[in-house]
Amino acid sequence: xxxxxxxxxxxxxxxxxxxxxxxxxxxxxxxxxxxxxxxxxxxxxxxxxxxxxxxxxxxxxxxxxxxxxxxxxxxxxxxxxxxxxxxxxxxxxxxxxxxxxxxxxxxxxxxxxxxxxxxxxxxxxxxxxxxxxxxxxxxxxxxxxxxxxxxxxxxxxxxxxxxxxxxxxxxxxxxxxxxxxxxxxxxxxxxxxxxxxxxxxxxxxxxxxxxx
Amino acid sequence: xxxxxxxxxxxxxxxxxxxxxxxxxxxxxxxxxxxxxxxxxxxxxxxxxxxxxxxxxxxxxxxxxxxxxxxxxxxxxxxxxxxxxxxxxxxxxxxxxxxxxxxxxxxxxxxxxxxxxxxxxxxxxxxxxxxxxxxxxxxxxxxxxxxxxxxxxxxxxxxxxxxxxxxxxxxxxxxxxxxxxxxxxxxxxxxxxxxxxxxxxxxxxxxxxxxx
DNA sequence: TTCCCCCTCAGTGTATACACACCGAGAGGA
DNA sequence: TCCTCTCGGTGTGTATACACTGAGGGGGAA
Numbered sequence: 203x204x205x206x207x208x209x210x211x212x213x214x215x216x217x218x219x220x221x222x223x224x225x226x227x228x229x230x231x232x233x234x235x236x237x238x239x240x241x242x243x244x245x246x247x248x249x250x251x252x253x254x255x256x257x258x259x260x261x262x263x264x265x266x267x268x269x270x271x272x273x274x275x276x277x278x279x280x281x282x283x284x285x286x287x288x289x290x291x292x293x294x295x296x297x298x299x300x301x302x303x304x305x306x307x308x309x310x311x312x313x314x315x316x317x318x319x320x321x322x323x324x325x326x327x328x329x330x331x332x333x334x335x336x337x338x339x340x341x342x343x344x345x346x347x348x349x350x351x352x353x354x355x356x357x358x359x360x361x362x363x364x365x366x367x368x369x370x371x372x373x374x375x376x377x378x379x380x381x382x383x384x385x386x387x388x389x390x391x392x393x394x395x396x397x398x399x400x401x402x403x404x405x406x407x408x409x410x411x412x413x414x
Numbered sequence: 415x416x417x418x419x420x421x422x423x424x425x426x427x428x429x430x431x432x433x434x435x436x437x438x439x440x441x442x443x444x445x446x447x448x449x450x451x452x453x454x455x456x457x458x459x460x461x462x463x464x465x466x467x468x469x470x471x472x473x474x475x476x477x478x479x480x481x482x483x484x485x486x487x488x489x490x491x492x493x494x495x496x497x498x499x500x501x502x503x504x505x506x507x508x509x510x511x512x513x514x515x516x517x518x519x520x521x522x523x524x525x526x527x528x529x530x531x532x533x534x535x536x537x538x539x540x541x542x543x544x545x546x547x548x549x550x551x552x553x554x555x556x557x558x559x560x561x562x563x564x565x566x567x568x569x570x571x572x573x574x575x576x577x578x579x580x581x582x583x584x585x586x587x588x589x590x591x592x593x594x595x596x597x598x599x600x601x602x603x604x605x606x607x608x609x610x611x612x613x614x615x616x617x618x619x620x621x622x623x624x625x626x
Numbered sequence: 627t628t629c630c631c632c633c634t635c636a637g638t639g640t641a642t643a644c645a646c647a648c649c650g651a652g653a654g655g656a
Numbered sequence: 657t658c659c660t661c662t663c664g665g666t667g668t669g670t671a672t673a674c675a676c677t678g679a680g681g682g683g684g685a686a
Contacts, residue, residue, distance in 0.1 A: 417669075648666090654660090
């Protein structure tokens with residue numbers, strides 16, 4: 203693995219997890235020393251983070267970790283809705299129906315009654331997203347969504363896992379997958395809309411009073 | 415202006431204009447020499463182009479200008495539709511109505527009967543896009559759309575300006591702007607859909623037979 | 627003659643040195 | 657006392673040197 207990749211992955215994780223708080227100044231020498239690489243690969247990593255939008259060039263000489271608050275979450279979900287409803291529509295027209303039928307059944311069967319089950323549920327969602335990406339086969343949509351998902355990880359840290367919400371989320375996913383399997387584009391899109399609405403509401407509700 | 419910015423802007427323009435054809439291998443030393451910068455800023459420029467998707471790391475040791483064909487145009491318009499219909503909806507709810515009313519009238523008045531008028535029309539579209547960006551005020555949507563637009567420039571080179579189509583496009587824009595000004599989100603979204611459908615059809619029609 | 631191995635070289639990845647610009651502190655003058 | 661100018665320092669931007677890896681060609685052996 204290249205040094206620049208290591209630096210990127212490390213910084214990415216630290217920003218997503220909140221270890222590097224929004225507003226933190228990222229000095230090149232300081233970070234390079236800390237991560238044990240030279241300034242050259244570190245600059246490359248910072249550049250990629252800037253392209254991702256996770257890091258901002260506040261002034262020509264100072265780069266900081268990008269801010270992230272409730273308004274960002276709302277904006278993120280607007281973009282997500284635009285992209286994911288389109289993905290649902292296109293997958294309905296193009297997808298491998300049996301694959302989505304199987305995924306739908308997996309979502310239906312999911313019982314989130316243990317930590318392992320929750321881990322497995324996250325993995326299932328990842329497989330569902332991958333199936334959508336594969337079915338739609340549109341690099342531009344996939345890449346835009348990838349950026350959105352990168353930012354979304356930051357929202358998790360502001361919220362708490364809510365088991366009731368997760369069970370409902372599984373049911374919503376089951377419906378989306380089922381609609382895709384049936385080739386029902388309208389239902390798939392609208393079920394995605396509903397799912398995102400509920401997910402956003404749950405996230406905003408779980409935010410501490412002052413952060414909404 | 416920094417050397418890396420110069421290199422980026424130059425390469426960007428050459429890729430968008432087709433001066434650097436798809437598949438062209440971009441050797442660091444070769445390009446750095448050609449552009450009169452050292453490898454360090456050139457690598458930064460290449461990195462940004464990779465993030466944009468205009469350049470691809472074909473193998474660990476060779477980076478090439480990303481391919482671009484009719485299927486890419488279709489995929490691009492799918493992503494564009496997802497984002498722009500959402501922009502239209504949100505702008506309808508949030509936009510400065512008088513600004514869009516004025517833009518709508520400008521579109522209605524546009525008569526594309528000279529090269530200068532066409533230049534002015536392109537500028538008007540740019541102002542319209544900027545007004546949408548400002549009205550929606552969503553950095554994630556704007557940034558995703560910015561990437562899409564960057565790629566879209568490449569499509570222009572494959573097509574020819576068609577004056578009849580452009581006049582129709584002006585009318586379509588007038589309707590979108592008018593719907594936004596009226597706060598009619600549904601109409602704005604559907605008019606955007608129609609506009610993109612027509613634009614895509616015109617582009618694909620104008621492609622040489624073998625490229626469709 | 628053909629196949630395989632080794633060597634060379636081209637080209638990237640990283641480290642480092644140097645240049646330069648901006649910011650802040652301190653001192654001097656008004 | 658306050659404003660301004662200058663000087664030093666900190667940190668980025670760029671150039672360059674070195675290291676390493678992978679590919680291609682040539683030579684040797686079967």
